[in-house]
Amino acid sequence: MSIIEAITTALASNPILAAGVGTLLAGSVLYVLRAVPEKIMEALGTALWTKVSIESLSSEYADVDHFIEKRRINFFSRSLELKEGALQTGFGSGWGTYDGKIFKYAKARSTQQVVPYETINVAFLTRDRSVAERFLRDSQPADRRNSISVTLYGANGSTGSLRRNKRSLDTVFVDDAVKSRLVERITWFIGAEQWHAERGIPWKLGIILHGPPGTGKTSLIHALASSFGFNIKYIKSLHGLGAAFMHGTAKDLFVIEDIDTISGGLNRSGPDGNAANAANIVAQQSSPFHEVLNAMDGMQTPDGLKFIATTNHIGRLDPAIIRPGRIDEVIEIGPLSLASARRMFKAFYGRDGIGEYSPRTGAELQVMFSTKTAEEAEAALAASARSSVTVNHSPVSPPA
Structure with missing residues (x-):
């Protein structure tokens, strides 16, 4: 007698066993059928909501x-x-x-x-x-809606937050080429997640802005964050930088102002570039230095990380900090060109102006335009331009 025949005979001769097996089979079928409408509703929910x-x-x-x-x-x-x-x-x-x-x-x-x-x-x-x-x-x-969030980060994490009114890029007076370069770079980066993934490159963006004080680096960052709708995470200490980066989102822009000073100078050769003090510098600053290197590498950072660091002295930064792979753009912001100075003049006085001109920072012009009339400002700029001209008084050699 086969196994199937034995089971059939047992069920036929034992009504209680047959009822139990039937109940088990019916329950199994109902359990499977119950999942069908749930899956259908789940699919409809995904499609409609x-x-x-x-x-x-x-x-x-x-x-x-x-x-x-x-x-x-x-x-x-x-x-x-x-x-x-x-x-x-x-x-x-x-x-x-x-x-x-x-x-x-x-x-x-x-x-x-x-x-x-x-x-x-x-x-x-x-x-x-x-x-x-x-x-x-x-x-x-x-x-x-008309402001951005600014969160401060110290060595032990967040130390508080505040809100700043949004600022238009049109109110920041740096040369247009600099603004265009930054806007285009950030715009491309935001939509380049797949591009980075296909090439096995960490999806992060690091930018350094450098130049003399008063050239508009901080104002430019504020306007960029406002334009793109980013919240600013302001780093006050390089200790804990990696932990701060880990809490970042795609809507955050990390800002490290005066990166060369908040750690005492990130250069293994010393602030003056002298390698003789390298051992002492590394001993004193190895913790923040190596934390910065690790944080900027991209292995310990979330996808979509964006940070901008500023410095007035690019030479004080160790080459390991600014090498490609850690930093994607190094952009110099210098004194205003004549065209930018004229735009700033018109924004303050409502008319065209400035003839003679020697380069000034935006901060210097702001002070001048806030305290002088248009005529006084033009006269002061012209006098400064004439005094800065160097005349060559070398005698002309007589013909041989």
């Missing part, structure tokens, strides 16, 4: 939470909590409307982490991603 998740660690969380409260449908949203003396959206799920579209939200708290945090998941009944982007933008108060 646009989803976004915001964690309480994000600076946008409180704004989104408050924005949902204004747009939720009360009939479907019965979970409330007391906030600032009023009942508002609580934990749980609900529905709302925005820009003519229905959205559903779910607000939850996680206590599994060392520091508990909250999450809001919002799904819009549309395939149009721009609806979610507008929702996040409109959730920000007007003062936030």
Whole structure:
């Protein structure tokens, strides 16, 4: 007798066993069939809804939470909590409307982490991603939409944050070639994730701006961050630089001002370039020096990292800092050209001007234009230009 015949005979002679096996088979079939509609609904959800998740660690969380409260449908949203003396959206799920579209939200708290945090998941009944982007933008108060966040980082992490009003690139007076080069480089970088991945290159961007004090390096960084919608992470100490980079996102721009001074000079040959003191310099600064090297290499940094460092003395930086691979662009910002000085003059006085001119920094011209009339400024610039002309008084040799 075969195994199948034996099983058939046993089931036929034992109704209880047959019922048990039948129940088991029916349950298995129902379990499989139950997963089918779930998969169908999951596929429909992916096809019909646009989803976004915001964690309480994000600076946008409180704004989104408050924005949902204004747009939720009360009939479907019965979970409330007391906030600032009023009942508002609580934990749980609900529905709302925005820009003519229905959205559903779910607000939850996680206590599994060392520091508990909250999450809001919002799904819009549309395939149009721009609806979610507008929702996040409109959730920000007007003062936030017109400003950028500046977070300060010391040796032990973040030391606080503030907001700065956005600044237009048109209000920064550096030569147009410099501004165009930076805008084009950053624009290309933002969309070059795949380009870097295909070539096995870390997707990061490092820029050094160097030049005399007062040439507009800091103002230019402020305007670039405003133009691209970046938040600034301002590094005050090179100790902990790697940890600060690890917390960066694609919306952040790290700024290291006067990189040669906040660590005492990043040059293994010493600030004066003398190799005799190299051993002492390395002994004193090996920690920040090597931390900077490791942080800039890209192995310990998140994708999309962007940082701009400034210095008034490019020669004080060790060649290992500014070599290709760690730094992608080294850009000099010098005194203003005549064309840029004339644009600045017109911005201050509302008319064309400046005939004779010797190069000045933007800071010098700002002080002059803020304290003198247009005529006085033109006269002062002309006098300075004439006094800077060097006349060759060498005697002419008589013919042989």
